[in-house]
Amino acid sequence: MGSEAIVLTVPGDVEREVRLSSPGRVLWPESGTTKLDLARYIIDVGPAFILANGGRPVTLQRFPDGVDGEHYFSKNPPRGAPDYVRSVTVVFPSGRSHPQLVLEEPAAAVWAVQMNTVVFHPWASRADLPDNPDQLRIDLDPQPGTDFADAVSAAIALRSVLEEAGLTAFVKTSGNRGLHVFAPIEPTHEFLDVRHAVIAAARELERRMPDRVTTNWWKEERGERVFVDYNQANRDRTMAGAYSPRPLAHAPVSCPLDWAELDDADPREHTIATVPGRLRTVGDPWQRMHDRPGTIDVLLGWWGRDREAGLGELPFPPEFPKMPGEPPRVQPSRARREP
Numbered sequence: 001m002g003s004e005a006i007v008l009t010v011p012g013d014v015e016r017e018v019r020l021s022s023p024g025r026v027l028w029p030e031s032g033t034t035k036l037d038l039a040r041y042i043i044d045v046g047p048a049f050i051l052a053n054g055g056r057p058v059t060l061q062r063f064p065d066g067v068d069g070e071h072y073f074s075k076n077p078p079r080g081a082p083d084y085v086r087s088v089t090v091v092f093p094s095g096r097s098h099p100q101l102v103l104e105e106p107a108a109a110v111w112a113v114q115m116n117t118v119v120f121h122p123w124a125s126r127a128d129l130p131d132n133p134d135q136l137r138i139d140l141d142p143q144p145g146t147d148f149a150d151a152v153s154a155a156i157a158l159r160s161v162l163e164e165a166g167l168t169a170f171v172k173t174s175g176n177r178g179l180h181v182f183a184p185i186e187p188t189h190e191f192l193d194v195r196h197a198v199i200a201a202a203r204e205l206e207r208r209m210p211d212r213v214t215t216n217w218w219k220e221e222r223g224e225r226v227f228v229d230y231n232q233a234n235r236d237r238t239m240a241g242a243y244s245p246r247p248l249a250h251a252p253v254s255c256p257l258d259w260a261e262l263d264d265a266d267p268r269e270h271t272i273a274t275v276p277g278r279l280r281t282v283g284d285p286w287q288r289m290h291d292r293p294g295t296i297d298v299l300l301g302w303w304g305r306d307r308e309a310g311l312g313e314l315p316f317p318p319e320f321p322k323m324p325g326e327p328p329r330v331q332p333s334r335a336r337r338e339p
Contacts, residue, residue, distance in 0.1 A: 004035070008110060010043055016084065016107035020114050027066045027118060032248035033272055036246065039113045041202035044276035044291065045243050046106030048284040052124040052242035053109075054253055057090050057130055059238060060112050061119035067247035071118075075100050076266055078115060080328070084108055092236050093320045095148040102127045113246040118247050121238035124194070127186065132187035133194045136167065136296065138201065139232045139239055140179045140213075151179045153314030154213050154226045155204065161204050165298040170289050173267040175246030178226075180239055184293040189300075191235040197299035199314055202228040203306060217315040218331045231317050242286055256286040 005021040023036035042049060060074040076099045077087045085108045087099040101125075103109050112120070124133035138158065140151045158181050161171040167183040174180055185194070202215045205228060214225040232239055240246055253268035255278070270278070313325035313339040328335060 007307070008043065010046070010107040012046065012105045012107055014084075014107075015107070016105075018107050018110045018114065022109075023302055025066070027063060027116075028249065028251040029066060029068060031251045031271075031273075033251045035072075035113065035116070037272060038118070039110050041272045041276060042109045042113055043106060043247070045279055046109065048279055048287070049109060049120075049241075049243045050106055051102065051284070052286055053120055053244070053336055054104050055102065055126050055128075056122040056240070057088055057124065057125070057127060059121040060101065060115065060117040061121060061247070062116045063118045064116045067118060071247070073121075074115070074117075076100055082108075082111060085111060088125075088130060090123070090130045090236075093234070100130075110286060118245050120241045120244040122209075122241045123236075123238060124233070125191075129187050131190055133189075133233075134185055134187040134197060134290070134293065136162075136183040136185050136194055136201075137239065138181045138198055138234055139174070139229035140181065141174075141227040141229050142177045143214075143222045143225055143227055146226055148265075148267055149176050149177075150212060151177065151228050154228070155179045155181055156208065156259075157209055157213075158201070158205050158211075158228075161201055161208070163184075165201065165294075165296075165302070166255065166298075167294040168258075168292065169294075170253055170256065170286055171259060171262060172242055172256040172286070173265070175240055175244070175252045175267065175269055175270075176248060179268070180254070182289070183290045186262075186293045186295050189296060191233070193300065194296060195230065195233040196303040197296035198230045198233040200299045200302035200306060203229050203311065204302060211253050217313065220331060220333055226333060230314060234317065234320070237317065243275065256284065258285045 007017050010016050025035045063071045086102050090100045124135040140154050142151050162169045170182045172180050214222045215228050216222050242256050244254050246252045251272045253270050253275045316323050
């Protein structure tokens, strides 16, 4: 690892010079991918990256010793942040308010790489209205005994469910074994409402594929099915953004796909080394995502219908306060052992 520093020219609405220290530091040992490789990747995909992730509160997942070392999450702006990196005050599940980073141009993302950021976790809402998501997000997470092909089948069925609810779905690889399905929505509802809309869609998908997908929060109840992770729709719960790298050995990227590509997709093909070329030849499948946002009104109608049928709230993540209507936050096997 060298201690030298270089200066990179980063295009954008304003061209900027960004200092990069230790450019030869290897972040992904197996592939030999360096900090400089990562910075150049962000420059190459800059417009698509900022279109997908910019203007939102974002958490930086930083790996000072590479992806095999310790990591931590950065939310508020570190000292010495340049003036083109701003922040916005957001409210966290605890009720506390705190400033959160906002990236609005490629140079800001390259600066984040200088801070050893590997994964970018944007909120589902924008900085000008942080309490109201403009994206409905569903994480399809294959459980042991299932694989990416199972996630593909679930995503295709989920697309139909969302279409019936009046929403247009977009898909990307998670960067690992799963898929992320997004739908643009009008920012007219708070996070809890959007969570309920996601639960309604997930339950409808589960009805159609009961042996292949599950909404069970507790791992011991999921079986060999794809978990529809509704809790990613909560406030301050994020997933890797579009075109964000992931901390896996082959330096993969969470890559947007066209639906027509999905059946033959191999998530391992989409890496820091390959995605810039893909953007140049295929383009950005998410470029026009927010041209025609939908509403969650139909899904909220399904949520109300299910509540009347006795299907109420589902468990929240452990760091959340106890929420109204939430079932006991204890795994079922333990509850059976403890009267």
